[in-house]
Amino acid sequence: MNIDDLIAIDFHTHAEEPCCGPRDDGYDEFQAGMARYFRNPAGAEGMLPSVQQTAEYFRERKIGAVIFPVDAERETGFRRYSNEEVAQIAAENDDILIPFASIDPHKGKAGAREARRLVKEFGIKGFKFHPTMQGFFPNDREAAYTVYEAIAEEGGIMLFHTGQTGVGSGMKGGMGMRLKYSNPVHIDDVAVDFPDTPIVLAHPSFPWTEEGLMVAQHKPNVYIDMSGWSPKYFPEIFVKYANSILKKKMLFGSDWPAITPDRWLKDFETIGIKDEVKPLILKENARRILKI
Template structure:
């Protein structure tokens, strides 16, 4: 089974948001003018041989790009192929806690994701701590972005070392850092190695662009700590896996990387 640990089925307002304009210089994709059908995302999974994708809501200050209810609708329309990940407005702690509980207990989501660069504060900011407590209480992972940002926003808040303090404060919380952590990949590996509850996913990077240190970690003591992700629709899942054979992973490591780790971490 192959599970894509980081994707999003975009709404039109997410796809058209000016914050993503800088990404188009890489993808060469035109500005969308119509909403993407769920069937198109499912077809992308089929083309890449992907069984499931975790898709997330996007909550930014004063801006809901993809709502939790929209994610739930996309997942319901996918025939079980898309799995919901919620998000919340961290500026309203009590509302955020209630929404996290709704996402998990009513909508059936498997995790919560909040992106520090959208809020321009690190994950050690006090506004994140109610989110961590709620996720720990409910037994679901907290997902976030580590590394530099494609959008033209400050990257410093994505330093993986911030997660060291979070993991110390919340040893009961499973934490998944997406986007490899580049250019601080060594930091990401160090934090994941130190803490049993911290993991890395490879979203936003095709296999051929994985840093050598991450590949070495994946093939050794990190075989249970690294999850495959694409960051669809920026990268098609199948394209993200092009060149996988060249990594030389043994069968067990390959199976864990492609789906076993995600199934365990997200309790799928």
């Protein structure tokens, strides 16, 4: 990857194309609910992009993309997209895609072995966790730390969903998703216990925005990706911190394909981010964390 050719790095994109043949029962309903939440007609029509299509879209725009699946088989019953397949396609498009993986932390020692292998054999740079979708508190040592320890020892990055989620929104019982797991204050403990591991809080953490800002300000190894919301809806305090004391901690992220970078970047221009801060958020902070 020639980083100088890129105008930005999107720190939050999803590999959505399902593996293993036909989609699982309920998967289309789940995606339709997500599409309604994000007002994304492609999801409602079952037209989610493949990883290769994602690479082509981002290449046209000269935007690098951190891409990952989400392993939530235990809680949702939906088969995960193979980490290895995502990594292989990313390797074929390494001018634009940066591979992350996802492992349900409840997999314990098996998950830890997988994490080590993915880093060593497939060049995985980091791991995405979704506490609500995977059903765990991030600071639950028994549930999660075995996998965290492997990631930390291999020099990986940990990326955590925080705040409200479109997953299950408006569905009966919220599709069983419990929002309490994604309060970013739980990740404060993880930052204490793994102080040398870069940790990224995904999204503005609504309704716990200030808790997320607190953790990122207090812990040197914690960052925030600004994905999942159009910037025009960012809380005032979130923009204020991005423009000032957290300007080296904020990362551009879209949440592709739910939100496109075209939409995100257009709205980003309207929220008053200082000219000298924009390059940090759009590329330089990510470049530093990813070591590229």
